[in-house]
Amino acid sequence: MVVSCLARLKGGLIVSCQAPATSPLHDPVAIAAMAAAAVNQGAVGVRIDTPDHIAAVRARISQPIIGLWKQVLPPSPVYITPQLHHAKAVAKAGADIIAVDATQRPRPGDETLADLIVAIRDRLGKPVMADVDTLDNAQRAVAAGADCVGTTLFGYTQATQGHLPPSMDLLQAMVRHCPVPVICEGGIASPQAARQALDLGAYAVVVGTAITGIDTLVKTYVQAVVSAP
Template identity: 50%
Template sequence: MPVRTILDALRGGLVVSCQAPPGDPLHGPRFMTAMALAAANGGAVGIRAEGIDDLRAIRAEVELPLIGLWKVGREGVYITPTPEHAAAVAATGADIVAVDATRRPRPGGHALEEVIGAVHASGRLAMADVADLDDALASLDAGADVVSTTLSGYVGGAPRPDGPDLGLVARIADRVSAPVFAEGRVSTPDQARRALDAGAFAVVVGTAITAPGAITTAFARALRP
């Protein structure tokens, strides 16, 4: 899909993140593909998914723009951390490859430019998952095509906000011309709408839509004496 067509398809819409970690009953390509199809039927304009097998399966069944990533471990820079991981994600057919674009040391000593370069060499767009404005500016200097607030509240010692970091969305959107995706703790349709009003190009929602275990926990907790 041409770059402009991909971005036009995503503009102003909902991207649904379909991810289930090992140990979750929904883990695996079969379930995540079904989740992606359900999201597409519900009006999502794009899918974000993790893992080579899940990405290949979703790409074979879902025509929407696909944002792919590969989580390697759970500490430090683990979202598509190296050029090799980026190239592997691109090879699944994902239209956009998401990478950790925080200013932390990367595995193998790779620079962010190398990871983004591997994405571009595969003919894909690079999404920078950032934690703050400085990350966003540095990632665009490194060649990223789009920015997402995915890691706000998860890097550094600052308290994690209860809801989406709409202030960060606004600050980045005010400083850059690249598309800014609002992602992280978007839990309600009203928050999604407010993210667009704050300057987001599109909104990514995961847990509130595709994590029935977490949703059930929230309801069960609210009913406890």
């Protein structure tokens, strides 16, 4: 299952269909419609947050779903599928691949990253996408058993603070040094950037805001219009 599921993503576009919790689009029906529209136009898979949204998308599409559950559990800064019970809910909802924060930041509870990866693979039977911010963390995730690694958290951790994604340098380093598929995610804002990532060795490319971030995009346009002379 691990090989066949990941193989379906190779060389393609994965669309992240998410919306802020305060948005009218943060609704299972709306997210499922986004996902269906994406695959209708050739997306090889989607990335979906929360069990309810994953279940709604699963009912609409047969393409692979990278599932996660964002949960803020202070004081830990880790929020992408932080614990095994979150991963269980994501798997039960119909995700094919489970994404987890694979940085070395303090985690909530007693589970280590290695414990979480092994449990997802062995007990849930799901491949793991390790969301990382640095090459070192990517290599640590691979050593722990991650099936693929993503540049997802570059620019969003203290170690990468002040840097804007995407980092093509990080992507190239991960492709060179990680013996698993490397997925480019974060900051891809144009078709040209997506193509560049693939040309540099990315196994697949995830695009979110530039395609489905209606709230953010409209706000940006409105600000430009309002501030115009």
